[in-house]
Every structure is written in structure tokens, then in C-alpha cells.
Amino acid sequence: AGTTLAAPAIAQEMPSINWRMASSFPTSLDTIYGGGPELAKRLEEATDGKFKIQVFAAGELVPGLDAINATTDGTVECAHSVGYYNWGKDPAFACGADLPFTFSGRAKAAYNYHGGGLEKYNQFLEQYDLISFPGGNTGTQMGGWYRKEINTLADLQGLKMRIAGLAGRVVSKLGVVPQQIAGGDIYASLEKGTIDATEWVGPYDDSKLGFQKVAPYYYYPGFWEGGPTVSFFFNKAQWDQLPDNYKSLVRSCAQATDQNMLAKYDSKNPAALKELVASGAKLRPFSEEILTAAFEAANEVYAELSAENEWFKTQYEAMLQFRDDWYLYAQTSEYTFDTFMMIQQRNGKLAP
Amino acid sequence: AGTTLAAPAIAQEMPSINWRMASSFPTSLDTIYGGGPELAKRLEEATDGKFKIQVFAAGELVPGLDAINATTDGTVECAHSVGYYNWGKDPAFACGADLPFTFSGRAKAAYNYHGGGLEKYNQFLEQYDLISFPGGNTGTQMGGWYRKEINTLADLQGLKMRIAGLAGRVVSKLGVVPQQIAGGDIYASLEKGTIDATEWVGPYDDSKLGFQKVAPYYYYPGFWEGGPTVSFFFNKAQWDQLPDNYKSLVRSCAQATDQNMLAKYDSKNPAALKELVASGAKLRPFSEEILTAAFEAANEVYAELSAENEWFKTQYEAMLQFRDDWYLYAQTSEYTFDTFMMIQQRNGKLAP
Known part of the structure; x- marks a missing residue:
């Protein structure tokens, strides 16, 4: 100790990384599948091509429902999936994705990032050699x-x-x-x-x-x-080897992707719903x-x-008190504003 | 042409940047002010300290309401503010922040990122030598x-x-x-x-x-x-000098900060509302x-x-058709799910 030199700074700061990501989604589900390539693009751009993730659609490397397990066993370094796909292996996997009658997408983000949800999920995932970060949401799905x-x-x-x-x-x-x-x-x-x-x-x-x-x-x-979280799962041993700057970068890019998927769905669903009704739904x-x-x-x-x-x-x-407080609070400004706007929509007052 | 060498790659990729940001907010509004330091922290971490932004609270360098103008005139490289603070200079500044009876925070994100909102706002901002990206939201404010x-x-x-x-x-x-x-x-x-x-x-x-x-x-x-967008404003000439990897990084970190501020408010407001009512509101x-x-x-x-x-x-x-479509669509799954959960909340069925 004391006589060794640290590795050269450049090599430590910006190593070349080439990872593979197994997606649980087919490319035909372009918005949910798109979260994987979006994270990869953000990372590649921010590091000038040094941090690369190649994304494989469901079935290309492993079946879509095996993406998380393939990350645990090291077949791939990471996955883009929904935790509840692994619920048969352990029901607690579903808690980081969605449980019936818990949260809207909006409330889910608050719970994940600031209600202790993500920390608790990652404590559970350690036994499967995984760490995860939210990487998308669809909003409340249809029935x-x-x-x-x-x-x-x-x-x-x-x-x-x-x-x-x-x-x-x-x-x-x-x-x-x-x-x-x-x-x-x-x-x-x-x-x-x-x-x-x-x-x-x-x-x-x-x-x-x-x-x-x-x-x-x-x-x-x-x-x-009500607000299913799509997640990025990383093999914990691989994750731990990343330098701190890359870890921070992944977290920022994953959170940007998380918001962006919901924003994409929210921009596409309204027109699609009108078309569905026009064609017989x-x-x-x-x-x-x-x-x-x-x-x-x-x-x-x-x-x-x-x-x-x-x-x-x-x-x-851990979700229960947070859920109760949220749905009390949301009854005030958010719900009343939305309700008023919906009444105007029905009265034909919102469009030109 | 053809005989000059490009600058060395390292220097181009990761230049040292030291910028100053004027915030429109006092530190006492820790959540909305916090978006500035949060962006700075994400950038500094991801670049191992090479991209630094020093954030100044309202009044430290310039009055809070002058933060955007100080970015236009180059006193600072960037600002964290709300566009409508500049509405007296030009009412169109308000359009990138919030207009009465337009969007909830959820709809606003969809409009900003995928409804053309951000592009249109940046076209307007060019004449003020500015480019902006969303950098937070408070959710529907109280009346x-x-x-x-x-x-x-x-x-x-x-x-x-x-x-x-x-x-x-x-x-x-x-x-x-x-x-x-x-x-x-x-x-x-x-x-x-x-x-x-x-x-x-x-x-x-x-x-x-x-x-x-x-x-x-x-x-x-x-x-x-209904869903005011807090924005990061950058002096356009300074922005244009950033290498592409830094531009991409700023956009990712700004979008992560955008979602994160709303998630923070959504995690803090419910308990605060209960305390306010307990103390006489x-x-x-x-x-x-x-x-x-x-x-x-x-x-x-x-x-x-x-x-x-x-x-x-x-x-x-540009907002009108998007608003009409959103408030039609939102009446289905989102609103019905939330309404059902609020009924359970009132019936005491959500808490332990």
C-alpha cells in the first residue's frame, strides 16, 4: 500500500463497455420495446460510443419471459422486462412491476423513487444477483x-x-x-x-x-x-464493476427513459382509442x-x-400507507382539475 | 481543407466546462430549487467532474425573475426558471410553462416531449438566444x-x-x-x-x-x-459550442430531473396536506x-x-387538439381507476 499507482484516469473513467440486453418484448410493441434501444442510445451518445448495449428482442437470444433469469445467470448483462413475468418463480418479483389496485403511473413514480419502493425491490433482488431501475410505464392499461x-x-x-x-x-x-x-x-x-x-x-x-x-x-x-413499471435489470456483479460515473449515467438515462415511455404512450393512446371506436370497438x-x-x-x-x-x-x-395518502391527496387539486377539464371535453369546449 | 487535423479526440469528447446557473427560486423552496443542483450533480457525476454547473439561488447573482434574461444576455450560461416569469416581456414565454386550463403534469409531459410542445417553444426562444428543456413540474397547484x-x-x-x-x-x-x-x-x-x-x-x-x-x-x-413545466434555459451560443455527447447528456439528465421533481412533490404533498388540515386549513x-x-x-x-x-x-x-384528445382518452382507464381507488380511500379500505 502506498507504493502502487492508481490506474490511469482516462482508462478508469471511460472504459469501453459492450453489453447485451435481453428484451422481454417483440419489436412490434414498438413503444415498450423501444425503451431498451432508447437507453442504449442515450448511453452511447453520452459516452461517445464507449458504453454500448446491444438489445435483443424477445426470442432472439432467450425467450421473452426468460430475460430476467438470463440476467441472473449471466447469459446477458442486462434485461428490459416487467418484474411480474417472474412471478411464478417468486411472487415478490411482481412488487416492483405492478400489483392489482395499487397505483397509477403517476403515483407509482413517486413510490418508486421517493416512497422507498425501488430500494425495497432491490433488497429483494439481491438474492437473484440483480439490481433494477425503472425503465418505462404504460399508464393504466385497458381491461x-x-x-x-x-x-x-x-x-x-x-x-x-x-x-x-x-x-x-x-x-x-x-x-x-x-x-x-x-x-x-x-x-x-x-x-x-x-x-x-x-x-x-x-x-x-x-x-x-x-x-x-x-x-x-x-x-x-x-x-x-394501474401503472405497471417496466424495469431495467442488471446482473449485480457486472453492475458493481462499472465505474461510478457510468453507474450515475445509467441511472439518469434510465429515469429519462422511464418518463419518456409513459409520455410516448400518452401521446399515442388517445388517437388510437378514437380509431378503435371508429372501427367497431x-x-x-x-x-x-x-x-x-x-x-x-x-x-x-x-x-x-x-x-x-x-x-x-x-x-x-410498504405500499399501503403511501397508497392511502396519495389517493386522499389526489382527490383535491389533481382530480378536480382533471374532472373539470373532462366536463369541458364532453361539452365540446376544448377543441378549436 | 483536407490537410488539417481534427482536435485530439479526448479534448473534444470530454472538455472541462464550468457554467453558472441562475435559479429563479430561493433555497427555501427546496424541491423546485433542488432541480438545479440535481441537474448539476447528475452532469458532474456522469463526467467525473468535467462538466460543472454552479447554481445560484434567486437574488445571489440576479433577481429570481431575471434569471431567463440573464441567460439571454450571457451574464450566466443557463437558468432554472418557469417561462411565465417572462410573460411581461413576451406572453409567448408562458406557453412553455403553463397556461390556465390546459394540461395536468402527466399530459404536459406527453405534450412537451411527443406532442410538438418543446420544438415549438424552442422555435420561439431562438429570437432570445435561448434553448430550453423541461426540468421539473409541481403537479396541479392549489388555488x-x-x-x-x-x-x-x-x-x-x-x-x-x-x-x-x-x-x-x-x-x-x-x-x-x-x-x-x-x-x-x-x-x-x-x-x-x-x-x-x-x-x-x-x-x-x-x-x-x-x-x-x-x-x-x-x-x-x-x-x-394544472401542470406547470419548470425549465432549464441555456444561452444558445453556449449550448451550440457543447460537443454532441454533452448535449445528449444534458437532455437525458434534464429529463430525469423533470420526472424526479414531480415524483418528489407527489411524495411530499400528501403528508403536508394532512398536516395543514390538522393545523387549521x-x-x-x-x-x-x-x-x-x-x-x-x-x-x-x-x-x-x-x-x-x-x-x-x-x-x-397547437395545444388545443392535443388537449381535447387527452381529456377524452383519460376518461377511460386512468380516470376510472383513480376514481375507484379514491372511493376505496374514502371507505377506509386502502390503509392497513
């Missing part, structure tokens, strides 16, 4: 496409619906029979009547698949995804009966999971 | 503090209110008499009755000033600031009569300004 109207709980009995993971477990308590079907097969399954309903994302992504032609009832809200809100029963079913699932899984319990319980 | 209840338009007649700029021009059409009073003098003015009301920001910032003790009626929403929504009249007054002001100022007209009209 999916249905061949028939769904007015009461009786209408849900035996309903075969393409819906996965934790959301599937919640709605199965209401009599829905969850189905696992790959994205490309959903349209044909609805057309043939093999399934009665499907959830997908929101108007912009849904509009590419033409569901309105075979299952025209388009329900809202997607109560199982019939918009329907879920009834209060269904929403209330689903909320109670979600709470039952949370009690079951909390009894079995300490990491789930810790994260879920 | 201010009032010594007496304000139920009808009659209650606004002759009301002396501390409210500035474009908002002041709108409410003056309703009979309010706008007053200009420095932040530090508001409390005493309300206590003595020199003024009847004041607007400030939202619960977190308002709670530091104790207005509930002298003007307890706390109205919402602050319809003149009486929450009141503005009546529909007042909101509707204010909306019509705002539209009159927009017609007047559009007739006088082409830059205002161009930017304002």
Missing part, C-alpha cells in the same frame, strides 16, 4: 376485449380469458378461467371462440391486433395494471359490482401471498 | 389561501389577491384585484388584511409559510397551473360557477393575446 358484454359477476363465471400471472390468480377467484396463449395466437382463438376474452395493453398496442373485429367489447380499467366501464369484487379478491390473494412469502409481504405492506 | 369563503362570483368582486402574470390577467376579468407582493411579505399582508387572498404552490411548499393561521380557506384546484373546492367563469375568462385572454402575438397564437393553438 381487455370481450366477445359479450360483462355486466355482473355471473357473466364472469366460466369465462375463458387470456390473462396471466397474478392478475389471473385474482380473477380466477371471480370464476374466470385464465388461459395462457401466445400473442400471435390470440386473434384466432377469439375468432373461433376457444377463448371468450383477452387482455393486452392499451389502445395503441391493441389497435395493431384488430381484436375489435372478433371481441368488440372493450372494457376499462385494467385494474390489475364498444367501450364499456367495468361495473362497480365487478370492480369491488375484484378488489376484495386481490386483497385475499395478498393475504395468501403475505402468509407464504416474507419478501412479498414487506413490499406490499 | 390558494383566502380569509373568507369564496362561493360565488360575487365573492370575487374587489378581492385583493396576491397572484401574478397571466393568471392575474384571467382572474381580473372576474373582478379580482391582483397584487404583487414578495413571498416574504405575504403572511403579514394577509394578517393585516392588506390583501384578502394569496396563491402560492401546493401543500408541501405552502406548509412552510403558515398561511392557515391567517387565511384558513384553502381552495383547489389552482386552475391557472379548511379545504374547499372552487364552485362550478367560479371555475366555468374562469375558463371563459381564460379563453377571452387567449383570444386577445392570439390577436396580438403570433408566437403565442401558434403555440396555444
Whole structure:
């Protein structure tokens, strides 16, 4: 000690990095998939090409649903995914993505960055050799496409619906029979009547698949995804080797990408929704009966999971006070302003 | 040509930059002021100290309301401010900040980054040798503090209110008499009755000033600031000299800071609102009569300004279709999800 020289400063500060990222998304979902290339572009530009990440769409290197696991085992250095895809491995993975009836995208950002959400999620992820940062949000998703109207709980009995993971477990308590079907097969399954309903994302992504032609009832809200966080996951050992300037840069660029994905969806969804309705989609809100029963079913699932899984319990319980405070506060200025503006919209006062 | 060497790559890629930023905010408004130091910290970290910005609070170098002008004239390289502070110089400055009855913070981000808002604002700013990027948002502000209840338009007649700029021009059409009073003098003015009301920001910032003790009626929403964009302004000549990697880095770090300020406010405002109510604030929504009249007054002001100022007209009209589409779309999933969650909040179902 004392006689060794530190490595030359330039080499330390700006090493050349070439990483691979496994995305859970196909390129056809251009907005959610686009978060991966967007992070890569921001990093490459800011470092004059020294920090490069090559992004692989779902299935190119590993199946989309394996992107997080491929990061844990070091097949790739990083992933762009949604934590709940790993919920079968450990339900606590879902807590960093979305739990039914928790937060809107706006509230989720506050919880992630300043409500302790991200820290708690990263404490959980350590056992999987991962560290994550938010990298996108879709906003509240739609409640999916249905061949028939769904007015009461009786209408849900035996309903075969393409819906996965934790959301599937919640709605199965209401009599829905969850189905696992790959994205490309959903349209044909609805057309043939093999399934009665499907959830997908929101108007912009849904509009590419033409569901309105075979299952025209388009329900809202997607109560199982009020504000799903899409995340960047990094292999922890690889992350730890980055110099501090690169770590800071990744965090800044990830947060910019996080906001930007939601802003993109918010700019695209309105026009897409109008087009869907013009081409036959019939918009329907879920009834209060269904929403209330689903909320109670979600709470039952949370009690079951909390009894079995300490990491789930810790994260879920941390959300509760934050959620209560947010939805109290939001009733004042935000909600009243939005409500007034929506009334003007209905009265035709907002457009030229 | 052809015989000169380009400058050495290292020097070009990572030059040492030392800039000064004039903030329009006092350090006591820690969250909105904090956006300046946050951008500086992100840049300094990502460049290992090569890109430094020293931030000066309002009044340290130039008065807070002169921060943008000091950037135009080159006194400083950049500013952290809100465009509407310059509205007296040119009303079109307000368009990149907020106009009454336009957008929530969520919609504003979509409009800024993907609805053409930022491009249009920067086209306008060129004549002032400026380029700007969003650098924060407060969310929908509160409607201010009032010594007496304000139920009808009659209650606004002759009301002396501390409210500035474009908002002041709108409410003056309703009979309010706008007053200009420095932040530090508001409390005493309300206590003595020199003024009847004041607007400030939202619960977190308002709670530091104790207005509930002298003007307890706390109205919402602050319809003149549905989602005000706080911006970083750069002197265009200085900006143009930055290498491309620094330009990209600034944009990424500014956008991260933009989201982060709103997330900070959203995490702090809920608890602050509860404390304000516990210490005497009486929450009141503005009546529909007042909101509707204010909306019509705002539209009159927009017609007047559009007739006088082409830059205002161009930017304002670009907002209209975007606003209409957003407030149609938002009525589906986002609003219905939030409404359901607020009902559960009122029923005591969200907290442990």
C-alpha cells in the first residue's frame, strides 16, 4: 500500500463497455420495446460510443419471459422486462412491476423513487444477483376485449380469458378461467371462440391486433395494471464493476427513459382509442359490482401471498400507507382539475 | 481543407466546462430549487467532474425573475426558471410553462416531449438566444389561501389577491384585484388584511409559510397551473459550442430531473396536506360557477393575446387538439381507476 499507482484516469473513467440486453418484448410493441434501444442510445451518445448495449428482442437470444433469469445467470448483462413475468418463480418479483389496485403511473413514480419502493425491490433482488431501475410505464392499461358484454359477476363465471400471472390468480377467484396463449395466437382463438376474452395493453398496442373485429367489447380499467413499471435489470456483479460515473449515467438515462415511455404512450393512446371506436370497438366501464369484487379478491390473494412469502409481504405492506395518502391527496387539486377539464371535453369546449 | 487535423479526440469528447446557473427560486423552496443542483450533480457525476454547473439561488447573482434574461444576455450560461416569469416581456414565454386550463403534469409531459410542445417553444426562444428543456413540474397547484369563503362570483368582486402574470390577467376579468407582493411579505399582508387572498404552490411548499393561521380557506384546484413545466434555459451560443455527447447528456439528465421533481412533490404533498388540515386549513373546492367563469375568462385572454402575438397564437393553438384528445382518452382507464381507488380511500379500505 502506498507504493502502487492508481490506474490511469482516462482508462478508469471511460472504459469501453459492450453489453447485451435481453428484451422481454417483440419489436412490434414498438413503444415498450423501444425503451431498451432508447437507453442504449442515450448511453452511447453520452459516452461517445464507449458504453454500448446491444438489445435483443424477445426470442432472439432467450425467450421473452426468460430475460430476467438470463440476467441472473449471466447469459446477458442486462434485461428490459416487467418484474411480474417472474412471478411464478417468486411472487415478490411482481412488487416492483405492478400489483392489482395499487397505483397509477403517476403515483407509482413517486413510490418508486421517493416512497422507498425501488430500494425495497432491490433488497429483494439481491438474492437473484440483480439490481433494477425503472425503465418505462404504460399508464393504466385497458381491461381487455370481450366477445359479450360483462355486466355482473355471473357473466364472469366460466369465462375463458387470456390473462396471466397474478392478475389471473385474482380473477380466477371471480370464476374466470385464465388461459395462457401466445400473442400471435390470440386473434384466432377469439375468432373461433376457444377463448371468450383477452387482455393486452392499451389502445395503441391493441389497435395493431384488430381484436375489435372478433371481441368488440372493450372494457376499462385494467385494474390489475394501474401503472405497471417496466424495469431495467442488471446482473449485480457486472453492475458493481462499472465505474461510478457510468453507474450515475445509467441511472439518469434510465429515469429519462422511464418518463419518456409513459409520455410516448400518452401521446399515442388517445388517437388510437378514437380509431378503435371508429372501427367497431364498444367501450364499456367495468361495473362497480365487478370492480369491488375484484378488489376484495386481490386483497385475499395478498393475504395468501403475505402468509407464504416474507419478501412479498414487506413490499406490499410498504405500499399501503403511501397508497392511502396519495389517493386522499389526489382527490383535491389533481382530480378536480382533471374532472373539470373532462366536463369541458364532453361539452365540446376544448377543441378549436 | 483536407490537410488539417481534427482536435485530439479526448479534448473534444470530454472538455472541462464550468457554467453558472441562475435559479429563479430561493433555497427555501427546496424541491423546485433542488432541480438545479440535481441537474448539476447528475452532469458532474456522469463526467467525473468535467462538466460543472454552479447554481445560484434567486437574488445571489440576479433577481429570481431575471434569471431567463440573464441567460439571454450571457451574464450566466443557463437558468432554472418557469417561462411565465417572462410573460411581461413576451406572453409567448408562458406557453412553455403553463397556461390556465390546459394540461395536468402527466399530459404536459406527453405534450412537451411527443406532442410538438418543446420544438415549438424552442422555435420561439431562438429570437432570445435561448434553448430550453423541461426540468421539473409541481403537479396541479392549489388555488390558494383566502380569509373568507369564496362561493360565488360575487365573492370575487374587489378581492385583493396576491397572484401574478397571466393568471392575474384571467382572474381580473372576474373582478379580482391582483397584487404583487414578495413571498416574504405575504403572511403579514394577509394578517393585516392588506390583501384578502394569496396563491402560492401546493401543500408541501405552502406548509412552510403558515398561511392557515391567517387565511384558513384553502381552495383547489389552482386552475391557472394544472401542470406547470419548470425549465432549464441555456444561452444558445453556449449550448451550440457543447460537443454532441454533452448535449445528449444534458437532455437525458434534464429529463430525469423533470420526472424526479414531480415524483418528489407527489411524495411530499400528501403528508403536508394532512398536516395543514390538522393545523387549521379548511379545504374547499372552487364552485362550478367560479371555475366555468374562469375558463371563459381564460379563453377571452387567449383570444386577445392570439390577436396580438403570433408566437403565442401558434403555440396555444397547437395545444388545443392535443388537449381535447387527452381529456377524452383519460376518461377511460386512468380516470376510472383513480376514481375507484379514491372511493376505496374514502371507505377506509386502502390503509392497513
